[in-house]
Amino acid sequence: xxxxLFVAVLLGxxxxxxxxxxxxxxxxxxxxxxxxxxxxxxxxxxxxAEVVIKDKSARDVYHGxxxxxxxxxxxxxxxxxxxxxxxxxxxxxxxALIEANRFSSPPAPSPTAExxxxxxxxxxxxxxxxxxxxxxxxxxxxxxxxxxxxxxQVRPLLEKIEALDSRLRLxxxxxxxxxxxxxxxxxxxxxxxxxxxxx
Amino acid sequence: xxxxxxxxxxxxxxxxxxxxxxGGLAWAMRSLNxxxxxxxxxxxxxxxxxxxxxxxVGPSSVHLMLSGLMGLLLGPMIVPAVFIALILQAAMFxxxxxxxxxxxxxxxxxxxxxxxxxxAPFVQRAAPSRAGLxxxxxxxxxxxxxxxxxxASLALSSSDYTPSAKIIIATYIPLMAVEAVIAGLAIxxxxxxxxxxxxxxxxxxxxxxxxxxxxxxxxxxxxxxIPVDQNAL
Numbered sequence: 023x024x025x026x027l028f029v030a031v032l033l034g035x036x037x038x039x040x041x042x043x044x045x046x047x048x049x050x051x052x053x054x055x056x057x058x059x060x061x062x063x064x065x066x067x068x069x070x071a072e073v074v075i076k077d078k079s080a081r082d083v084y085h086g087x088x089x090x091x092x093x094x095x096x097x098x099x100x101x102x103x104x105x106x107x108x109x110x111x112x113x114x115x116x117x118a119l120i121e122a123n124r125f126s127s128p129p130a131p132s133p134t135a136e137x138x139x140x141x142x143x144x145x146x147x148x149x150x151x152x153x154x155x156x157x158x159x160x161x162x163x164x165x166x167x168x169x170x171x172x173x174x175q176v177r178p179l180l181e182k183i184e185a186l187d188s189r190l191r192l193x194x195x196x197x198x199x200x201x202x203x204x205x206x207x208x209x210x211x212x213x214x215x216x217x218x219x220x221x
Numbered sequence: 222x223x224x225x226x227x228x229x230x231x232x233x234x235x236x237x238x239x240x241x242x243x244g245g246l247a248w249a250m251r252s253l254n255x256x257x258x259x260x261x262x263x264x265x266x267x268x269x270x271x272x273x274x275x276x277x278v279g280p281s282s283v284h285l286m287l288s289g290l291m292g293l294l295l296g297p298m299i300v301p302a303v304f305i306a307l308i309l310q311a312a313m314f315x316x317x318x319x320x321x322x323x324x325x326x327x328x329x330x331x332x333x334x335x336x337x338x339x340x341a342p343f344v345q346r347a348a349p350s351r352a353g354l355x356x357x358x359x360x361x362x363x364x365x366x367x368x369x370x371x372x373a374s375l376a377l378s379s380s381d382y383t384p385s386a387k388i389i390i391a392t393y394i395p396l397m398a399v400e401a402v403i404a405g406l407a408i409x410x411x412x413x414x415x416x417x418x419x420x421x422x423x424x425x426x427x428x429x430x431x432x433x434x435x436x437x438x439x440x441x442x443x444x445x446x447i448p449v450d451q452n453a454l
Binding site: 044045062063065066067068071109110111113114115116117190194195197198199201202203205206209210213214 | 223224225226228229253254255258259261262263265266269270273275277281282305306309310313314315316371372375382384385388389
């Protein structure tokens with residue numbers, strides 16, 4: 023029993039540097055492009071997992087697979103609440119929501135909008151694709167360019183926040199173990215109390 | 222994998238899992254005594270920690286469950302062991318979810334309990350190395366049972382989430398092998414060093430058959446069961 027306890031504690035400490043398990047989706051909006059990646063908390067990306075993007079009416083607007091780094095990218099044609107679902111195909115499913123209010127005011131018409139190839143790793147490409155007409159840029163266009171630029175700058179921060187939010191903390195793991203031991207102690211106390219009284 | 226999050230499963234699947242787990246917990250309470258509690262707590266802590274550590278395999282990642290080993294060592298107490306650990310994982314790390322606690326417990330503890338009950342008599346009788354082999358086989362089957370359970374839970378809930386058999390096989394087979402090795406080594410070791418740890422089911426954990434007998438003849442005093450005094454508290 024002591025050995026088991028020792029192994030449990032050992033596993034507890036090794037867990038801090040090991041991979042953890044839950045699948046999550048990071049998704050962000052730059053202009054009209056939803057991009058992001060699936061990731062397992064602690065490390066690892068779902069390679070070749072199915073990606074489905076649904077609009078508000080639960081209609082599939084994009085079907086694809088994640089690239090080697092778990093990434094996906096999709097240029098939207100309208101404004102809606104988009105739900106991104108990443109499914110590894112064996113029980114790991116994660117969702118992320120991009121709400122309609124994150125889209126800038128009337129989206130630039132883009133009749134040829136097509137899903138961009140999966141794994142378009144260069145976030146700057148969206149900014150380059152934005153319409154710019156030199157000095158003739160309208161207010162709406164400037165606003166859109168600014169929004170894309172801000173989204174581009176903010177993305178690393180959002181990624182960092184998502185990662186911080188999803189990490190396993192040693193304190194939590196130790197707290198969990200102590201909680202279980204404590205519950206065991208309560209159980210022992212309760213049973214000894216019960217049997218003591220009845221004797 | 223085995224930690225199905227909230228919001229994916231249909232109500233009947235969630236309810237079915239919750240009812241089965243509640244029944245399992247109530248049944249396990251009959252085996253609660255001074256000897257089973259510390260053992261359950263230690264194995265629950267091991268499960269809590271080991272199922273946090275996952276290794277990427279292909280498009281997915283897998284983690285240990287130790288359900289076969291827990292089934293052999295704990296018998297019915299595997300249900301509270303897994304349940305408590307899953308509550309903590311859901312509350313602290315958001316792994317799985319609170320609404321899916323029942324079905325997740327069923328998917329992990331159920332196969333462990335069944336396989337443990339099936340193989341425990343053979344493990345108890347066998348020599349250490351042979352017991353290890355049987356224990357490994359038991360652990361591998363328990364993992365396979367969990368794979369089938371998770372796939373069935375998702376497939377029954379929505380055809381969108383029906384897992385692909387090919388990916389399940391690709392991810393679960395390595396896990397079955399690793400679990401078999403770990404359980405095999407642990408059982409061999411326990412059999413050599415502390416063989417009574419594996420025979421506990423016959424001495425103080427009330428196995429299914431004995432509990433049935435106790436149930437049929439309530440007047441028979443059972444030395445292994447803890448008398449519960451309703452007025453004690």
